[in-house]
Amino acid sequence: MILNRRFRNFIVLAIIIVLCLVVITVSFRQSDLINNIKVKTVDFFKPVQEKFYSFFSPVTHFINSIGDYINLREKYLNLQRENSELRRGYSENINLKVENNSLRKLLGIELRKDYATIPAKVIGYYESKWQSEVVLNVGRSDGVLEGMGVIDENGLIGVVIIAGNDSCNVRLINDPRSNIGVRILSSRKLGIIQGSQDKKITLNYISGEEPVFKGDIIITSEYGKLPEEILIGRVSKVTKNMGDPYKAIEIEPFVDFKKIEYVLVIKE
């Protein structure tokens, strides 16, 4: 009897291993079947997940705020510095705006139109070494499709990768598989931002000769599925390694991914 049971367990394990290998292979080939199952599962769990998230959100926000208190002084000093710089640039910007508007009128070029958006709420968060994703409470029934950008009041959050009927999964810009075409606002140079396992965002393919400064603002480029000129973050570290033709640039995103609650999906 014991032998039979042990034999049965080995058979069950063997079946499970074979099944897993088949599923991993099918998943790696990005088949439609797996995607359809993903969409159905995400939709099925959405109502309960939403309730759970609402229930636990005060606790998670409290835990996240502990980290903020620790860095409060440093943040305050940085903001003070930034504020004085912004004040200095403000008057200059007004003059430039007036000049820009009159030149646009002269050339007959319209101002860039605002894009339509769908408001959404975050109902799930998943982070591991290899991925960073959030789940939103909007889906295909609201007009959300794969590839759409997701933003909040601070800037770009990520891109929709799975759109279910009533919910969707968003890959954050610090996910190791995230690649987004960007521009450096000041120099207009093009590059690609990528996430990493340690959740740092790097700006790649910027030539070693190109001047890049700490604090430079990064925006989305016009080459890609996302609308242009969405704020992403600012350059936090620039290094040049020997023998590397490109600079190693780290980006500090404007968005705090741990705190996102309400977002906008850009409807293109």
Next chain:
Amino acid sequence: MKTFYRILHFFILIICLLLQIVFFENLKSFSVDFDLIMVVIIAITLFDGVFWGMLFGFIVGMVLDIMVGSIVGISAFIYSMNAFMVDRLITAGFRYRLLTYSFIVFLITEINILIVSLIRYLFNFDSNLLRMGLELVTKPVCNIILMFIIFPIISSGTKREIELGFKYKNKI
């Protein structure tokens, strides 16, 4: 009655899956990394048997991968293997004691981290050794803490309660 407890344990597992996604993932910013599902799978294997541990591990792992995973099937494989490994450890002579449970959770967590890293590496993902090292230290501690909450919940009402270190810990 046994069937009732198995169904109940499955529901607990599903609730833990949702808890993992909506709550425990948010704690990772402090290098606090809990694997609630793994702890529940170990508990189910110990108190319901290896067959149910493997089966529930496969189902919940698959659901987790489908909901938020990058490679579907990897968690299902890992959790089923966890159940099998726990059974092997018990067969090898590990007794039902609180200290043994802690060691099992510690060992399974370490093996999990190494297996997942290896599979990811084989599938051409980058591996960050420093982060993995930190995980090898912090994750088992977090999971052992979870064990003290989860094991009494899963063990309550099952026949093997008598064998539990929790109930007769003074006599062991």
